Amino acid sequence: MVAITVPCTIDQIPLVKCPKAANAAVPTVDLSAPGAAAAVADACRGVGCFRATNHGVPAALADALEARAAAFFALPHKDKLEHASARPFGYGSKTIGSNGDVGWLEYLLLAVGSSSVQASSLPPSLREALEEYTVALREVGGRVLELMAEGLGLDRSALRRMVVDEGAGSDEMVRVNHYPACPLASGVTGFGEHTDPQIISVLRSNRTGGLQIMLRDGRWVPVAPDPGSLFVNVGDSLQVLTNGRFRSVKHRVVAPEARKDSRLSVIYFGGPAATQRIAPLPELMRDGEQSLYREFTWGEYKKAAYKTRLGDHRLGPFELPKPWPPPSKNPPAPITTAAARPSNRRRRITSHKCTS
Helix, strand or coil: CCCCCCCCCHHHCCECCCCCCCCCCCCEEECCCCCHHHHHHHHHHHCCEEEEECCCCCHHHHHHHHHHHHHHHCCCHHHHHCCCECCCCEEEEEEECCCCEEEEEEEEEEEEECCEECCCCCCHHHHHHHHHHHHHHHHHHHHHHHHHHHHCCCCCHHHHHHHCCCCCCCEEEEEEEEECCECCCCCEEEEEEECCCCCEEEEEECCCCCEEEECCCCCEEECCCCCCCEEEEECHHHHHHCCCCCCCCCEEEECCECCCCCEEEEEEEEECCCCCEECCCHHHCCCCCCCCECCEEHHHHHHHHCCCCCCCCCCHHHECCCCCCCCCCCCCCCCCHHHHCCCCCCCCCCCCCCCC
C-alpha cells in the first residue's frame, strides 16, 4: 500500500454520502460505427458524457503508462517532490488548486505543447509513456470533436480546429491521478465535485471504481470502471459554444476503501487558445434564438475558474438573464386602421410582475 505524506490531515478532507445505487447507464458509443455522430450528440445532450469504444488507442500504450505511473507514485514522497510541486504543473498531493480544495489523492498535472508533454523532470520511461499516450488521446479527442460537430449539423472541423489542429495554439493538459486506498474512513473525497472548464476531457482509468456523475435530477450515481474504454466529458466551454445544447457533466471521485486496490486515471483536457472567443456558434443559432451566455475568451474564463472552488458554478457569472416573455412562435397580427385610430379616452397604465 502506498502511504501519502501530505500537508493536511484526513479531518480536512470532506466525506461523501454514497447512497447505494446501480451504476449509471452511461451511453456507449462505438466511434467506428455508422451513426456515431448522432449517438455522440444524443449522449452530450442527455448525460453530458459517454463511454467510447473502438477508439483506436492500443491497449499496450495504456498498460505501459499505467505501470510506469504506478511505479512513480510508489516512490518515497521526497523523491516525487523533486519533480516539482504543482503550481499549477508538476507533482501534487492532497491539495487541489490554491483555493482550499483537498482530496485523498496525489497527481501529476502537465501541460501539452506541440503534441508533446512538457515534463522534462520526470523519469524518462514515464515521460516517454506519457508522450506516446497523449498523442493517441489527442487523436481520439480530434475524432470526437468532429463527430460532435457533425451531430450538431456543423462543419466537421468547427470544433476540432479550436483544439487539436496544427497552429491552433490550444491550451491542453494531461493529468494522472492516483487514489490510494484510504485506511482511515470510507466515503472519503478523492476529487471533489466539479465540471471541467475546457471544451472536452477524455479519461481512462484502471479497474478500480470511484468515479460518480450527477444526473439531471441531482442524484449521484457511480460509473463502472472499464479500462478498455475511454470516457468523454462535455466541458463548460462546449456548453457555451452550443448554447446549452450540450451540457457539462458534474462529476467526482470517491477514494478506495481500506484493502482495495488503488485507483489510477489519466485525463486529457482539450482547451482552446487563450484568445479563442467562447460564445454560441452563429451557424448553430436558430432564427430568434438568444444567447444564454455573454461572450468571453478562454483566457478570461480560465482565469476566473482558477479563482473559484471546485464545486462552484463557474458559468454563473457568464450567464445572461433569460428573456421574458419568451419569443412567440406566432408573430402578432398587424394593427388595423381602426385599431390604430387614436382614442380620446385616457389609457390606464398598469404594472405587471414578471416571474420566471
